[in-house]
Amino acid sequence: MAIGIFDSGVGGLTVARAIMDQLPNEEILYVADSAHSPYGPKPIADVRAYSLRIMDWLVSQDVSCIVIACNTASAAVLRDARERYAIPVIEVIQPAARRAASTTKNKRVGVIGTLATINSGAYQDAFLTTDIEVVAKACPRFVDFVESGITTGNEILQTAHEYLDELKSSEVDTLILGCTHYPLLTGVIQFVMGENVTLVSSAEETAKDLYHLLQTKQILRTATSKPHHRFIATGPTTGFELLGLRILGTEVEAEHQIIGEQ
Ligand code: DGL
Numbered sequence: 079m080a081i082g083i084f085d086s087g088v089g090g091l092t093v094a095r096a097i098m099d100q101l102p103n104e105e106i107l108y109v110a111d112s113a114h115s116p117y118g119p120k121p122i123a124d125v126r127a128y129s130l131r132i133m134d135w136l137v138s139q140d141v142s143c144i145v146i147a148c149n150t151a152s153a154a155v156l157r158d159a160r161e162r163y164a165i166p167v168i169e170v171i172q173p174a175a176r177r178a179a180s181t182t183k184n185k186r187v188g189v190i191g192t193l194a195t196i197n198s199g200a201y202q203d204a205f206l207t208t209d210i211e212v213v214a215k216a217c218p219r220f221v222d223f224v225e226s227g228i229t230t231g232n233e234i235l236q237t238a239h240e241y242l243d244e245l246k247s248s249e250v251d252t253l254i255l256g257c258t259h260y261p262l263l264t265g266v267i268q269f270v271m272g273e274n275v276t277l278v279s280s281a282e283e284t285a286k287d288l289y290h291l292l293q294t295k296q297i298l299r300t301a302t303s304k305p306h307h308r309f310i311a312t313g314p315t316t317g318f319e320l321l322g323l324r325i326l327g328t329e330v331e332a333e334h335q336i337i338g339e340q
Contacts, residue, residue, distance in 0.1 A: 082141030089258030090147030113313030118192025191256035
């Protein structure tokens with residue numbers, strides 16, 4: 079049984095990459111909802127409907143569990159995805175928030191993400207029962223930069239300053255990269271935030287949660303044959319080549335498939 083991973087598009091390959099690194103024997107069925115991508119600027123109710131449709135389909139494909147790689151989708155379905163399905167569902171917000179909570183020393187955590195993620199308050203809510211202060215900032219243009227292959231240079235540096243200078247002066251000592259695309263901007267984000275700020279990647283933390291789940295439930299893949307991964311796009315398959323190469327180190331061929339009533 080494969081692990082079902084879904085994202086609005088190709089950015090979730092950062093999560094797939096972290097999973098392949100930590101769990102190299104697992105098979106992956108990856109769905110990019112490129113028919114509706116990007117999710118970030120859309121109303122959260124729409125993102126919820128799209129996400130449930132993709133997850134229903136993944137369940138129909140007999141996956142062993144679902145990883146919601148997209149932060150915006152996680153924010154949209156956080157409350158009910160687990161109750162809806164008989165199989166385990168892992169999302170990206172709780173693992174990242176837990177890591178940030180155990181990392182911060184001065185109890186000030188920053189979080190950056192898409193407009194929908196930040197406006198939903200999902201990350202902020204994850205710290206409600208703690209004494210940690212959360213400073214949140216939407217950084218919508220970061221996604222466009224990554225999708226055009228720009229992760230270094232003056233233009234992205236200037237944008238990073240525009241988004242992050244305020245966060246830096248609010249003296250957070252930990253910053254959650256709350257978007258699939260941001261691990262590719264680690265260099266420029268760390269440069270602007272300074273060395274004393276610890277960056278928490280929701281992709282890495284989610285892969286660790288998945289490891290924990292598969293190990294404790296004893297559902298690790300035992301076959302010794304090379305895992306066969308499948309990549310599906312509900313809309314255009316473009317972007318897989320560029321980001322596939324950049325993130326997975328190999329070109330990815332995506333199959334186009336219409337899922338539900340698009
Ligand atoms: N995958 C989205 C996220 O992690 C970013 C791209 C989008 O806006 O769809 O929030």
